[in-house]
Amino acid sequence: MDMLRKYIEELIDKSTPARPIWNIEKILQGKEPTWNYIDGCMIKALLEMYAITKGEKYLAFADDFISYHVREDGQINHYDIHELNIDNVNAGKVLFELYELTGKEKYRKAIDTVYEQVKIQPRTKEGNFWHKKIYPNQVWLDGLYMGQPFYMEYETKFNNKKNYKDIFNQFANVEKIMKDSKTGLYYHGYDSSREASWCDKVTGLSKNFWLRALGWYVMALLDTLEKMDSTYTEGYTQLSNNFKDIMEAIIKFQDESGMWYQVVDQGNREGxxxxxxxxxxxxxxxxxxxxxxxxxxxYRAYGEKAFKGICDKYLYEKDGELCLGGICLVAGLGRPDSRDGTFEYYISEPVVENEAKGVAPLLLAYTEILRL
Known part of the structure; x- marks a missing residue:
């Protein structure tokens, strides 16, 4: 446990808002970080650490980091709402918390900046947000995590819950369309136009169950539930039942190590x-x-087993410093054409160390253990 806290503090000490050490994607591209979901995940995890430990270091870093991106008028550097990328909404979640903790008016204004994207995000014929403008008519499980918790918190705090029904409908569509009746798992993507090269021309679905996409969906449900008014009983019951169902399905695929496979239901396949x-x-x-x-x-035992399994297998010392390995750098559908949703594709993406998409969730799991 102390090892993990030491590891996180090492990462903070090596990072600046201009060059967070955990954003391997940007580092490999040689690019300066923009407003992005990866840093959003990490800052969210640091704020959870602050909430539990009251360690000022976590709050100070989170505040400095987000303040670097947000201007006094609430505009956000390197963020264009007209890019219509639902991933970019995710980092907006931390603005609510930072506004409450610091009282900085620019954070309140920035919340409205992000909400402007929610208002204009294009939709499929079923009513779900497109994943990105460059992926027309496509819904990815990832996008539910990127957009819905922010949307729900805004509706709850600042919009009299006017669009609750819209949020419930988007989740209901995903359950109806993307859930596999045999396994209870969800396919990574859906194209309502049936035009994408990766989709089944009859169902519009992608071919496989990718672990992290399923994870994003799990977090989308939980974090949306956490931010809603639970007296809206029908919607609350709907989302909580979806959550219970997916967890019941996913537990069946947990490996004896405590972990899960990259392509969830094909653990015995080579690669x-x-x-x-x-x-x-x-x-x-x-x-x-x-x-x-x-x-x-x-169920707590399954969660603790997973946490321990990751630490045992992938948290190790290298050159005198701690490292977290086994992290799939990125996976998607569509461009480039190699992203075809096949088993071979998912296992071909680079596996890296110390990347926020692995570090942040492990830190979030750690905060749940600290709460005990």
């Missing part, structure tokens, strides 16, 4: 591997789900 980021999300989802009362107490 498949136990993946850190999705396993950490599941650990967090289970532990938080138990704490919030959505899962029975006996």
């Amino acid at each position: 498949n591997y136990l993946e850190t980021s999705g396993s950490a999300i599941m650990a967090y989802g289970i532990l938080k789900g138990v704490r919030m009362g959505f899962l029975p107490e006996n």
